[in-house]
Amino acid sequence: MKRRTDPALCLATHRHDPDRPRTATDGLNLCPGCHAALGRNLHDLPELHADVLAQLPTGSISSGPAVSGSRTPLLPYNPRAGDLLAQMRHDLRWLTSLVSAERGISGPPxxxxxxxxxxxxxxxWLAARPDAGAYKDTLAELVGRSYGVIDPGRLPLVLPVRCVELVDGEPCGGVLKATVRRDDDPTPSVIFCDMCDLSLDTTQWHRFGRRYQRGRMAG
Structure with missing residues (x-):
């Protein structure tokens, strides 16, 4: 008799509806949304790092004491940006060292x-590890803190609807979020789901809205 094996559950932290179990993708320890978020955060972090770096000067007079024997005040400095940059360096060095050591390969510059x-x-490979949830949560925290330093208004908006995309024949039920492009912002506006691979640019929003309404009526 074949032994029944329950599907693995996502090991990452979910901010919305955190007590609801999410089934992990086959062979991984993250649900589809967290797996996608892991890659998305890695893709976005270099640009965010540059934006945080640009925030180091505060543009105001430092409140710290002047250097002894000099009339020149300390250089203006944004401690939130400085602390975050140090954390980014630490966490990225930790992750790359982990992968390099465990896989026996050379790391990046x-x-x-x-x-x-x-x-x-x-x-x-990271998503299949026992600590996959910790890796995803660490990167998500870096991204969230980056937006907090750069521009809190750029944090993704949580939409008051559930995803109706079919996953294994059933409605996904994940949380839908939107990032809305601002003036002079090269990042495109998208709607995405925190559980499945749904990601829609502005040209697809109207069609998705109609499909969403049909899905709600069918449900």
Missing amino acids: PNPGAQCAWLERHAD
Whole structure:
């Protein structure tokens, strides 16, 4: 008699409806949404790192004491940006060292662009690890803190609807979120799901809205 094996559950932290179990993708320890978020965060972090770096000068007079023997005040400095940049360097060095040591391969150069591009190529391996949830949560925290330093208004908006995409024949039920493009922002506006692979640009929103309404009526 074949032994029944229950599907693995996603090991990452979910901010919305956190007590609802999410089934992990076959062979991984992350649900489809968290798996996609892992790659998306690695893709976005280099640009966010550059934006946070640009926030280091505060543009105001430092409140710290002047250097002894000098009339020149300390350089203006944004401690939130500085602390976050140090955390980024620490976490990316930790992740790349982990992958390099465990897989027996050479790591990337020690800069965020090279590190994140290299880690993207190993995203499936990270998602299959027992600590996959910790990796995803660490990267998500870096991205969230980056937006908090750069522009809190750019954080994704949570939409008051559930995803109706079919996953294994059943409605997904994940949380839909939207990032809305601002003036002079190269990042496109998208709607995405925190559980499945749904990702829609603005040209697809109207058609999706009609499909969503049909899905609600059918449900």
